[in-house]
Amino acid sequence: MSRSHKKFPVVKDKSGPSKKFAKRLSSKAVRRYSSGIHAGRMYRKIFCSWIINDFWFYKSFREAIRDWETSDVPAVKAKTKKQIINEWEKYYYRK
Numbered sequence: 001m002s003r004s005h006k007k008f009p010v011v012k013d014k015s016g017p018s019k020k021f022a023k024r025l026s027s028k029a030v031r032r033y034s035s036g037i038h039a040g041r042m043y044r045k046i047f048c049s050w051i052i053n054d055f056w057f058y059k060s061f062r063e064a065i066r067d068w069e070t071s072d073v074p075a076v077k078a079k080t081k082k083q084i085i086n087e088w089e090k091y092y093y094r095k
Helices: 019-029 061-070 079-093
Strands: 009-010 054-059
Touching: 009 079, 061 079
Parallel strands: none
Antiparallel strands: 009 054
């Protein structure tokens, strides 16, 4: 089993209409670029790839534990600390 983990704990929107539309806009910008693309990675200078991921969710490990300890939601309170840690690792730590 792989032991790799994310270097920056963040969750991105991986699908949906906004993502498809942003990819379509980036493709249009690259296709309509008048000077031509000389190198393979030149398209990155034409359209910023960071714009494609609209929603980013970041929560540090300490924030996850603090949210669990101070939460008033019964569904969150019912979970154990081990379950909260496993959930955080699932979404933010593991690849």
